[in-house]
Amino acid sequence: MSAVAGGNAPVRRRGPDLLPWVAGAITLIVLVGFLAYPILTTMANSFAPQGESFNWFNGTLANFERFWTSALYRSALWNTIVISVAVTVLSTLVAVPAAYFVARVDIPFKPLILSLSIIPLIAPPFIGAYSWVILLGRNGIVTHYVNQWLGLPMPPVYGYFGVIVAMVLSNFTYVFLFVQGALSASDPHLEESARVMGASRWRILRTVVLPLAIPPMLAGAMIVLIEALGEFGVPAVLGGEMYVLSTLMYFQINGFFNLNGAAAIALVNVAITLVAILFLLRINKRRRFVTLGSTTRRAALIRTPGMRIAANLYVWGLLFLAILPQLVIVFTSFSERWPGTLWPLQYGWSNYTYVFNRVVGPIQNSLILGAIATVACVVFGTLTGYVAERKSFAGKWALDLTIMLPFILPGIVTGVALLVTFNAGPIVLTGTAVIIVIGYFVRRMAYIYRSVVAAVAQVDPRMEEASTVAGATWGETMRKVTIPLIAPGILAGAIIVFTTLISEMSTTVMLYSARWKTISIAIYERLETQEISAAAAIGTITIVVTLVLVFSATKIIGKSMSDLFR
Amino acid sequence: MSAQDTATAPASAERRRRFSVEGLTKVFSTEEGQVRAVDDVSFTIEGDTFFTMLGPSGCGKTTTLRMIAGLETISEGRILSDGADFSRMNAFERNIGMVFQSYALFPHMTVFENAAYGLRLRRAPQATVDASVKRILAMLQLDGLAHRYPADLSGGQQQRVSIARALVYEPGMLLLDEPLANLDAKLRVEMRDEIRRLQKALGVMALYVTHDQEEAMAVSDTIAVFSKGRLMQVGAPFEIYARPASLFVADFIGKANFLPLRGDGASAATRSGVAFSGLARRAAGSNEADWFGPEAQAMLMVRPERMSLTPKAATGAGTLSGTVRRIQFLGTFVRYLIEAPDADRPVLIDRPAFVDGVVEGSAVDFGFAPEDAVLFERPGR
């Protein structure tokens, strides 16, 4: 029988398929140039005398000796450890009951609760921390009423107290979301069989539910710990006289432009982070659980009135506290006159008109820098994520490590590394937009990488093979099959990346220049000149834009807001 | 195939295509070491032959198919298609159609676009695309479904779409890797006949993979039996059934009874001393010594439907005998399972009807005509 297709289509012969090699080579160059090279340069220069670049003859430990000789360094190290541990432990303690209540007790508005719980994660830079001064400072609103009604003095907000409160309330969400997810998905059969065997509710909680919650709890705690070890904004605003490693790094560079000293601090900071991660991974490794049951049935909800009242009070109370900074920012942005009084004397829109004339530049800068970096993240994150998921090759762990490292590196360390690397030497980029874009790119590519790895894992490799056999080159298969299928995942990742970049602060403070100030810097400068209401207005705009972007991401991929951060 | 043939003929149905695999070998490096998944496999397929690779799971069929498609690198050997060396061509240049067990349809494309995929890659004009896709969809009874998405199709319909997608651009050959494994039993039988009908109608060479020997017998012109990466035997279904070249093939294709024999040459006899002469002899596979146990020198193979069965006669000397353990009525025939001292496994005997006077527990005699038996000699002596 003759042809179906009306004439034999010619077989196309096109020689070797070069595109994957070209794409791979470019990606490798970018990863090595902007990731591996800066990290290695920073490590090397931390062993060079102040003001010099490392070579084999000038190696010294002087930069590290300060951790013994200088009280400032010692206390910064100690403060970092104490605060991080305290924040991690307290966040976990606060979050686990909330997660249990939302997962297992019959309370209304659960989707709303989950959505609201991510608001602390998108607090605008600096002003979010400052709102605690408005609340808990010497003239703060809460301080006033606690004084007046309870007759109690509040501890000073600057220092440990303020830093820990602010960080716990903005980070507990990670633990909350992880544990809540595991508890609502876990197999109800386990608990039911425990109950059938006559175990009391408390016993079930202790022996069945809590053990299930521990792996996700540790995973969430690890993220909190990483965030806390690298946090810059909160200690910068609320630290007062107290330094942590991140603010000390900033101080070394802004005060003395001591790049080698900052590099040494960065190295110590990273070392602590790695030790902490290894420790938590080790705890988690000893426990092996299957938390996701085979059934789609959800765990039975507790309906006793006492539990429901307790759950509602606890969850809404915690959410209120966590969202309070944002509420205070919005409130403050409408205050026109607030001269040290308890409440503002006059309200209005004037902060917005004032701000609009002054922050168009920074907003533009944030959008441009964020957008370029996001595109770069999408391109290279997609390529590397695809390769990591699909191909097996020697040295894959190195790729994984290179990309994931900035994920755990404090933002300020990334900033220091780029500054150290591109301030002198073959390529000088300090003061340009390029260095900021590189910083953003390096820090956020892992997000796209991870979403792409997850999305590609969902695509049957046979589908790509079917395309190849049908006559498609690698590029054609990517364009027509793979990319369309993983696009929603990439897009959602891109929106999250863009969102977080608009208000990025810890890398930006290291890399910005007079020409390239961003929203974060604009807020910081307003706070320094005590234009609190103006800073609040910029903060409010940031909150609104961020929420709109996150919301649109949820619409695009049809996931809930909380799932984007889980 | 003569030189003249190759010289004439633009690609057309008259031209006899020739596809061959020579010494094909695949070695995977795994953590446990090197795995020879495919070991020195050679075969040739011509014209519109329906060629099936048959073997138990893990014997290297998929790996062979994937090397042919260009989805897996070749460790050793050559793949030649009409003289062209496939190993020098990219997978996307080989002009092959492939059907996957998981269908692997593109979920973001309609049935029409899935089917049109290969033509679009070949930059076919829209009119050609429309006509060809319409025609192939009609041949596969998918007419009304052109604008549906794969997620809205049944398993059988998805399978048809994946076949349409593989055939629409007139590939030089069609590869199918267990295409029916995900369908239910009834649909499997329907689809396998349909695949063959279509393959013959389009005159395309087919290379089919299955682990189901009944399926292989039903659809194939030629069957290649694989075991542990090696090609054991190639032949028409009747040939490999009636004249298996090794114990493995005899056992794997259909049902077989094995009787270990002692002694050799003319005096071979079963354990109980029943002797045979004038049997067709052949060597078992070189790696099949462990089939024989310590004492047997040869192994007699007879198909169940070739065996006779009678109630035990009083004078039983010189015949095979045993006890009926189970009688299964299987519709078109009756199967007797007999425990006999001369065999290690129960002897299967298939009769067209119940044998008078034989019930479960009966003592029976059984036998066969010498020309229906094959004697495999112990290898490597």
Ligand SMILES: Nc1ncnc2c1ncn2[C@@H]1O[C@H](COP(=O)(O)OP(=O)(O)O)[C@@H](O)[C@H]1O
């Ligand atoms: N990518 C691979 N890496 C290592 N071993 C493999 C790989 N693919 C297949 N194998 C091994 O090769 C052997 C043959 O596999 P396969 O060709 O899939 O068998 P079949 O299709 O006949 O079931 C198996 O032992 C399998 O484990």
Ligand SMILES: [Mg+2]
């Ligand atoms: Mg297979």
